[in-house]
Amino acid sequence: MSDGKEIERTKYFIERFLQMLRSNGDIEFNSFPICGLLELSRQFVSMPPGVRELSSEYIKGSIIQIIEHSSLLFKSSNQIPIKEMKSLFTALTLVKELKTTSYIPNLYEVLSNYNCYIGLIKTLQYVLNKGISGTSKEVDEYVLIDELICLIIEYLEHRGNTIAEVYAICNNWFRQDHDNPNEVLKKIIGHLKEISNPNNNKLATVRCSIAVDTTSVNLKNINSFIRKIISLYEEKNRVTNVRTRKSDNKITIYFNLSKLDGLYVDKVLTDIFEKLRTFKERTKENIQFAIKKGGKDFQLNAKKVVENIGIKHFDNLWKTTDYIDVNGYVFDEMFRLNEWIQILNRSHDRRTSFLVLWSIMEFMMVHSVHDNKIDSVCRNFIPYMGLFYFRKISKTFFKRLISMHSEDNKRSSKIITEHISSKLISSGIDIKHMTVADQSCILLFYKQFKGKWWDGISFSFASSEFVNRQTSITYSLVENASKSLNQLENILNNDIKQMYRLRNMLSHSGVNDSKILDNTYVRLKYYVETIVNAISYTWLHDSKNPKTLIEINDFKRVDYNLYKSNLSSVLQITNSQGKPLELLKLMRFKGTMAIPPNRFSFLGKLENNID
Numbered sequence: 001m002s003d004g005k006e007i008e009r010t011k012y013f014i015e016r017f018l019q020m021l022r023s024n025g026d027i028e029f030n031s032f033p034i035c036g037l038l039e040l041s042r043q044f045v046s047m048p049p050g051v052r053e054l055s056s057e058y059i060k061g062s063i064i065q066i067i068e069h070s071s072l073l074f075k076s077s078n079q080i081p082i083k084e085m086k087s088l089f090t091a092l093t094l095v096k097e098l099k100t101t102s103y104i105p106n107l108y109e110v111l112s113n114y115n116c117y118i119g120l121i122k123t124l125q126y127v128l129n130k131g132i133s134g135t136s137k138e139v140d141e142y143v144l145i146d147e148l149i150c151l152i153i154e155y156l157e158h159r160g161n162t163i164a165e166v167y168a169i170c171n172n173w174f175r176q177d178h179d180n181p182n183e184v185l186k187k188i189i190g191h192l193k194e195i196s197n198p199n200n201n202k203l204a205t206v207r208c209s210i211a212v213d214t215t216s217v218n219l220k221n222i223n224s225f226i227r228k229i230i231s232l233y234e235e236k237n238r239v240t241n242v243r244t245r246k247s248d249n250k251i252t253i254y255f256n257l258s259k260l261d262g263l264y265v266d267k268v269l270t271d272i273f274e275k276l277r278t279f280k281e282r283t284k285e286n287i288q289f290a291i292k293k294g295g296k297d298f299q300l301n302a303k304k305v306v307e308n309i310g311i312k313h314f315d316n317l318w319k320t321t322d323y324i325d326v327n328g329y330v331f332d333e334m335f336r337l338n339e340w341i342q343i344l345n346r347s348h349d350r351r352t353s354f355l356v357l358w359s360i361m362e363f364m365m366v367h368s369v370h371d372n373k374i375d376s377v378c379r380n381f382i383p384y385m386g387l388f389y390f391r392k393i394s395k396t397f398f399k400r401l402i403s404m405h406s407e408d409n410k411r412s413s414k415i416i417t418e419h420i421s422s423k424l425i426s427s428g429i430d431i432k433h434m435t436v437a438d439q440s441c442i443l444l445f446y447k448q449f450k451g452k453w454w455d456g457i458s459f460s461f462a463s464s465e466f467v468n469r470q471t472s473i474t475y476s477l478v479e480n481a482s483k484s485l486n487q488l489e490n491i492l493n494n495d496i497k498q499m500y501r502l503r504n505m506l507s508h509s510g511v512n513d514s515k516i517l518d519n520t521y522v523r524l525k526y527y528v529e530t531i532v533n534a535i536s537y538t539w540l541h542d543s544k545n546p547k548t549l550i551e552i553n554d555f556k557r558v559d560y561n562l563y564k565s566n567l568s569s570v571l572q573i574t575n576s577q578g579k580p581l582e583l584l585k586l587m588r589f590k591g592t593m594a595i596p597p598n599r600f601s602f603l604g605k606l607e608n609n610i611d
Contacts, residue, residue: 009128010181012142014174015466017149021167037066038154041108043516055501056101062494067096079132084119114198117155121192124148161195162263198237205256206265206294212251213288223251225279229272269298308345309529313536329548350521351506357524358503364531367550378496380553382489383560384534389488390586395600397474398440404462413603419457437598441587445478481567499524541594559591
């Protein structure tokens with residue numbers, strides 16, 4: 001029979017696991033380093049020698065920092081009696097203590113190995129069952145569970161599993177039987193083992209074929225190209241039973257393709273299709289090729305167009321500015337920035353879009369050819385993110401509340417908003433001139449409400465314990481605001497360095513690492529959107545005395561320093577029974593440069609449609 005603590009830990013794992021699967025790829029800076037150990041070590045071993053020579057120290061520093069800040073995965077190794085984890089603890093120790101790049105390839109081999117993955121699952125089961133003894137705080141067990149979830153998800157991504165499909169299957173079990181966490185846990189663990197086992201003979205396969213018709217006499221060259229593509233998947237045990245049939249002008253290759261999940265087969269066949277199309281374009285051969293999946297023609301989906309960046313304040317700037325008052329230099333900067341944005345909007349390729357996004361970042365953040373680009377970007381960029389940090393975590397958490405409440409976002413938004421307003425009014429707080437974001441800030445971060453945030457409201461897809469625990473984590477970020485901002489700065493520094501590494505790989509080595517690109521593109525897009533909107537808002541609301549990009553960046557650094565120096569006085573009031581409105585100084589800070597009001601803009605459409 002399970003005791004209360006085991007049930008509590010099990011329920012926490014299920015709800016947190018689903019949350020992290022659902023939010024995979026979202027921008028957030030309040031839980032873990034953006035890029036995990038497996039991905040960083042993979043980047044190191046896959047980089048061309050020239051790029052590695054330039055970037056190895058940065059990657060090493062990022063990996064060591066993750067290990068040093070790991071809660072218990074490293075520090076409690078002697079309390080985890082799982083034999084499959086010994087190689088991981090050894091690899092972590094060697095990298096951390098020796099501080100050389102020599103053992104990073106070994107770390108990658110360990111983390112990408114199925115035995116280590118099984119060790120992570122066994123460790124998770126052990127922690128859920130027994131907990132970790134000797135911890136100074138109970139929450140350490142939950143932080144460890146979070147870390148194990150991260151590594152498990154990262155392994156699945158690395159292997160090629162579709163995270164959205166893992167979420168759909170596990171979430172369906174949870175919703176069907178959420179009152180029986182042990183049964184749901186059993187199904188999830190079984191599924192995680194089954195979908196990742198490289199020797200799983202039960203894994204379904206799909207019979208596929210590639211047929212090539214050609215009048216070319218160079219059939220040997222064409223055949224070797226196709227076989228090379230197939231061999232790459234054979235090495236990963238994803239392709240079996242390969243058979244070739246040849247005739248005068250036709251080659252057909254048959255093979256079985258492992259069906260890791262519903263989307264994996266299409267991803268592989270799309271990759272093969274793109275490579276064959278590239279071969280045809282480069283060789284100018286008269287080639288017609290067809291791919292079949294399960295006996296039916298495989299249809300390539302239309303190429304996804306890269307989304308335009310969201311820059312509403314830049315658009316408003318052009319519509320409402322009194323141009324007579326704008327000095328010539330700022331006027332030119334508006335046009336130069338617009339030229340980059342137009343190039344970006346015309347791009348349909350992520351690789352090209354990434355390079356343009358980075359160029360926009362350099363255009364706005366680097367002002368001298370003599371500056372170190374990384375140092376200059378970090379120095380000028382971090383203040384923009386730091387000034388909006390507590391807004392960002394409040395907004396992210398509010399979105400999660402809506403998803404945990406029900407499937408009806410409109411209804412959930414209304415209920416949660418009304419709950420927050422009622423809570424503040426009943427405590428004698430005047431909300432007349434507050435936005436929903438302001439009210440949410442006071443409820444989340446005012447000490448009087450600690451532990452009683454959601455009394456009287458129920459959530460359909462999360463237990464009250466889970467919601468309160470997640471709220472407590474968010475509360476602690478503001479309670480320790482200075483520490484939180486330092487952590488944010490470290491994360492952003494590492495992330496900018498990773499983006500610069502990718503920029504170098506794409507520009508100088510011609511290497512298109514799709515894994516790094518997918519992991520990085522969305523964040524760089526968000527960073528550029530944040531900066532363009534912030535600068536545009538300043539131009540828009542300071543049109544009588546417009547500032548150049550250099551001046552705006554200088555003033556932003558001054559504002560950020562003032563903001564951080566004022567934190568201590570705000571926190572002193574926050575941690576006492578002082579006036580809750582003082583909390584809004586974190587959200588409504590007004591420095592030398594104009595900034596947008598504190599609002600949850602995503603609620604706009606929902607609020608307009610609420611009856």
